Amino acid sequence: MNLSRSGRIACCLAALVWSAVTCRCEDTQPASGDSDTLPPAVAKAPAVTVRGDLYRSRQAFSATGTGRVAFIGGSITEMDGYRPMVMESLAARFPETEFEFTNAGISSTCSHTGAFRLPTDVLSAKPNLLFVEFAVNDDQDAGHSHDDAVRGMEGIIRAARTSLPDVDIVITHFVNPSMLQTVQEGELPTSIRAHETVAEHYDISTCNVAMELAQRIAAGKTTWAIYGGTHPKPAGNRIAADLIEDVFRQTKFSSADAKSGNRRRDLSRRLPPPIDPSSFDRGRFLARDAITMGPGWSYVEPSWKDIAGSFRERFAGRPLTVATVPGAELEVAFSGTAIGLFVLAGPDAGVVEFSIDDGDWQAAELFHGFSKGLHYPRTVVLKSALDDGPHRLKLRVSKKKNEASQGNAVRVLEFVAS
Template sequence: MKQIKLILLFLFFLPLATSNAQKSKKIKVACIGNSITFGYGIKDRLKNAYPEQLARMLGEGYEVRNFGISGRTLLSKGNMPYIETQAYKNALAYNPDIVIIKLGTNDSKDFNWVHKDDFEGDYLKLLESFQKLESNPSIYPCLAVPVYKKGRKISAEVVTNEVNPRIKEIAKEQGLKLIDLYTPMLDKGEMFPDAIHPNGEGAGEIAKIIYENLTGKEAVLVDQNFPGKKSDWKGFTKYSFEFNGKDAFVIEPNKPLAGKPWVWRARFPGWHTEMDSILVSEGYYIAYLNTNNQFGSPKAVKSWDRFYKYLIRSHDFNKKVALEGVSRGGLFIYNWAKKNPELVSCIYAEAPVCDFKSWPGGFGTGIGSEKSWSILKEEYGFKSDAEAKKYANNPIDNLDALAQAKVPILHMISLTDSVVPSTENTLPFVNKYLELGGIATVVTCTEGKQTLHGHHFPIETPRLGADFIKYYNTPEAKPLQSSAYHQLRGGLQNSQIKFEHEKKGRVAFLGGSITYNGGWRDSITNYLKNRFPETQFEFIAAGIPSTGSTPGAFRMKRDLFKDGPIDLLFEEAAVNDATNGRTDEEQIRAMEGIVRHARNLNPATDIVFMHFVDPGKMKLYRQGRTPKVIKNHEKVAEHYGIPSINLALEVTERIDAGEFTWKDDFKNLHPSPFGQGVYARSMIAFLENNWTGPAAEDDKIKSHRLPKPLDELNYDNGELIDISKAKTSGDWEVVSNWKPQDGKGTRPNYTDVPMLIGEKTNKGKATLNFVGNTVGIAVAAGPDAGIIEYRIDNGKWKKLDLLTNWSRSLHLPWFFTLASGLENKQHRLQIKIAEKDDPKRTGNTCRIRYFYINK
């Protein structure tokens, strides 16, 4: 009876045990694809290629592997078929539970697409090869992402009109869930720097789309500083990952030192970690690459070269590294150091092997290792002991370059070590190094218990080793100079002459909320009054929150030059031009329009462009890329000789240099008082560098040269048109003193003012007759913003949604350019309210503050 009860008890717990086993088994995801899957062009593809970002979102229950290979085609007759790669074989051997296929982009090349009739058959063969696997995986075909430039080998037209429709049809016929990576990635060209490959941000968008298709949950990106799995290491974060097929890790300090100094550990990374713990606690990174059974061979050194380049290029580690080796680790650190002496700050070693004839060869007094010697000979390609003994590039050999570079070394040794005898390794090595002019220190460890024939011994002074590395491997803190971020170009001589000779000056500040708010602007006005104490200044604060260069270009006459010429104009728009989604064309037309308009009204006007910082710009600069909006503004500045101040780059590099932090000090793109001070100090230094001494008595104000425009359609004669100039019918009316009734926020000059308002569908029109080549409307786009239809000169009606990303909580000033490139003659603009496209929309209102035109 007892036996029956035990059997029943076993059967009762069996499903639970099976269930727990199933729960502990990770779901394996194989990402099949080309360079876009591989992560080509991404600064740290190991961390930010889409499979890696997908893995972080999916979490611990999943294992995601990247089987992407650059340049590969789905077509078997393509120039580089995916099915011929080792990655494809590895993917099959992986026996995945989920397969994501993203192929087809390279097939669009003309020499590949001649085989387009084979595309469906080859795709089915690929599907079948995975369908036959024992794991019976779920397979997700993906549409290719958009190609953002025509006229390349990879064809945008073929991808859009031929490759993707075929993939869509295959998925439908096979009953497979299709992942559309094409449609959601449209209008995201800024995420494709070369028009084909996504950057890290674009790869994140791809990962989010795939995640939502796999899980049905809303995707939220999971970011971390390094690739791989995070774990705790003595209270610090350790990232373990695979690098070129080898295990690697990085241990991250809680507060990294400026310049990102690091220690590169060779072999036995878990041995004697006291010194490493001290260094990490004091701001150093620890890195490791597993090349264990390669004994510092030329192949191992090449792997180290690649790992070094990865950490320097992808993570901005300091170019000079401290090397740390234990036992056979000496073969690695010294062979790499001799090849790269200029990259090594110092070398620390414990009982290091300096000559492999001693260990593992055992041809001296040491014990040696027959097994390790056999592996070493195979790794180096030696055919015999005799050939190995003749090898003349052990660590102890050819030390001249390392000694001449004055790379300091510190060895900790045991005098009783009979595995790696000091008499055959450290002592002759150090003597030779000193004779060559090198710097060397040897510490003999004699206290404590010594085991393994004296080869294992306690380190008596880990603090000494840590201080040795700190002394030689701490980057010099060089304070950054603001002048490095200034472009003086044509200078500001006119304004200085005006302020000093005529004792009068009109200074204007044009921009968005960062200009509207107090802070740096107050500091500049105070500086000018102190710098020119006898000058009577008029300061025009023309900043309006949320606005960029396009509104600025049409406000020149009313808000800046209405009461006279401007002598010095500060203009900023880089933050809002980017976040408001203004196209490259609009940015250049607007910035150029501001310059030309100002100098048409006053040829002597000095102008300064300022590029303020935001997190997006910081991210791009850290990827080694200049934000597109700053490129556009600088293009105009260069063309017209406009001085500029790149505060976006300056703040980024000061943060990276450890001067302050974004989170605790700068706080926001609307800077804290501390951040306002950073801006002001840089601007004052800029002005001081322009005005190095007093203007000479005979210096004359000169007109600035006005070259041919970059874009003939720039907004050089933009102006605001009062709403009273429009004719209205039906429901449209002018409300003389409009203010919001919904409790939502407003902006200055967009409340308690006249507004032309239309709310009802097909109930009349607002009509403006104008002369010009550009026309638009400046609206208060709040939660009730609707959809309008408009047309020019009885042309085709076009629709425009006035609801912006920020309208839900704010009646936002927004400039909608309705037409540009028109003939500069008489035109008629008509506007009406369109049908609602969403019944949940809170309103359908068009609320116009101004019309604007450019003549």
């Protein structure tokens, strides 16, 4: 999206309340959400951690008069919340710069999906500055372990810095009720702890909305209801935008600072060794010619009006790789260490069985807790930590299904590998 200065301002002053298209909106007050006491370690913990600087993007914005900025995350990024506020701040800090903004937020998706779609949805735009948000969805949607959350977030950060060595990155941790309660009890939620591990390793600045909110609630400055819930109201999004603004201030991030020569510091961008060699830093969508479909499979746009379950318009008009009959089989050729499916898993989502390199057959459940009323977008990683090299996946529709599912359907948006 190319915006003139007036267009940028108009865009950024657009509606800040979004009718959420997600299937889970935990906007009720958590049991301990308005706690007025915090463990000392939490009460004194900074909500903003500045690492490295934003020098490269600042110089690009100032020297060229153009700027490319991308946002990737789940529904909190997709909605008109903190993102337009940050866009407005950038327009004010760099008034002579023409910005191109990329909104790569997709509701319900986690950092694994983010890593696999990064080349298509973000890196293709060649951003100078990237904002990342996946803490909530890695928690409530994917339920990732610490290692799985590291694997997804490191995949995003390492891939971005490999493809675009000069890209500056800021990670923001939003919050849901259970995550807030965890912070109030003196612990970091698993997803935030994992993402901080990655941020520290790669020298990335972070903004911890969960920590800031817990501290403000304890100080009597706000409540969970005022914040607005898992999908924040304007007041909650303003907290996040203000934390990012603090990163901007500390790193002297403006055209005026660029002209005066002010800078915080400029650290080397040599990539450190990976935290997890099996992280999804080579995540990608596989080309259609990698897929050999057998009988029972088709590449077609489903007739959504004839299929039970609600459907998000962002997926309208897209052909999917589809099978609904048990026993239907296909094969996928890929290289790397991981293989998976980016699917729409609705009320009739089934189970797939798979074998890699003619090994033992295993099963993977596609039906999700949120599939009962929605064709829910999710990535199912079938296998990771494989030996790096060429592999062949055999995949078939199982006769088995979740007892809550209405069928055996497999609807694949993309086959993914890393």
